[in-house]
Amino acid sequence: MQKYLTIYHELVRQIQSNQWPESTKLPSENELTEIYATSRETIRKALNQLAQDGYIQKIRGKGSVVIDTNKFDFPVSGIVSFKELATSLQLPANTIVNELAIIEADQELQSKLNINLRDSVWKVVRAREISGEKVILDKDYFNKDFVPELTREICEDSIYDYLENQLELKISFARKEIVVEEPSEEDRSLLDLEGYSNVVVIKSMVYLEDTSLFQYTESRHRPDKFRFVDFARRVK
Amino acid sequence: MQKYLTIYHELVRQIQSNQWPESTKLPSENELTEIYATSRETIRKALNQLAQDGYIQKIRGKGSVVIDTNKFDFPVSGIVSFKELATSLQLPANTIVNELAIIEADQELQSKLNINLRDSVWKVVRAREISGEKVILDKDYFNKDFVPELTREICEDSIYDYLENQLELKISFARKEIVVEEPSEEDRSLLDLEGYSNVVVIKSMVYLEDTSLFQYTESRHRPDKFRFVDFARRVK
DNA sequence: AAAGTTAACTTGTATATACATGTTTATAAG
């Protein structure tokens, strides 16, 4: 593994375990250079990643200050599977597979997945139950060229785990859009909507390392259980 | 100005003006090194920033592929003032200042701004009108230690412009949270809610370069006019 | 005691080099 990523993960672990508490400073770049027996540029790569991800603020002349990472605030930005999220938050979560089928792309899917009309597409509809309430409906569509096979077992566990570790797809980046919509008939029948008159919808187009678009997803949330947390930097 | 940022901005401009269309490749790092008469590391800094911001995908052995940047999709992630957003989207926008006052912090503000009870805080309430409809209510609170003075004129134009260019505050990063709430009485009276029974609320804590917290903001949106667009990378 | 100056230390930028690793193209062998 790469040195700078190893150091990055080590420092993340240390910050999360409160070894460097909030508003204290990390060792200086020169000190870290000695601690990890490496060059300053390698340390700087790790520190810049920490700053990018909201763990530290680098201040010229002073050092790297640890900033408050609310450990229970889970960043829903980024690309994170439901299983990863549930595991990391220790949620009592459960997945119900409502539908698993190969369909032909209609005009809408055609544009969302950038394929031809009537191309084959995997459609997966899953309800996510948290503390016994069905509050999220995930509708996934996969270009069958990249995902030839899918089973109910995979969908009940983790599709991303299968894609990355079995199929060895390199999932790289996504464009996301969050909007509020009226619940569809499907939402009403598959979710415990409790009378809420809106759903929050996260629409994602997910790309592989070679920039090919392989997945379109709509994640439909009951509004009272929806929470999106983000870290942002002012652009220079 | 720094070379790598100059090159970054130049390449952003070129991509946005379609000089390098989507799914074509930028010149190689070595070619860019010659074009800009600089070192490869400097070029790589600029390219890594482009990748981070979703303009290109770097592929080892191949090159830097331009990825589709929907120019009309404005990223609401990041820290962007309403005026900057309206200008860049060429929106017919207008700001109405409903309230401008110095108040004493109550318990809630105390925790949101990390100050003492009864410390002085600027409170600004502004409705944002787009195409003649009041669809966003921005409630800003500023720690008076950092913002001693505010006028109605500043609030009608751009507070951020004033903070950065007049007061020379270095706005650096923010933690954001998006939730859906029931409209308050204030929302109902100051917005054109048109019967919508929810508002989307973006709560932000904004920090300066030296990690001091100086602003808390609630941006309250009518759900049909709310749209959040984001670019995300899968973490390694 | 207060103010100014310097020295040491911090992060930021730019450059250069070497090698690793993945991709493509041209060439040679069968």
Next chain:
DNA sequence: CTTATAAACATGTATATACAAGTTAACTTT
């Protein structure tokens, strides 16, 4: 013509050096 090999080229990582610029603390001067 097909396959295998090698060369050229692409990005990725690690290291080293030099200097710029902001911060802090010690020291000197007044």
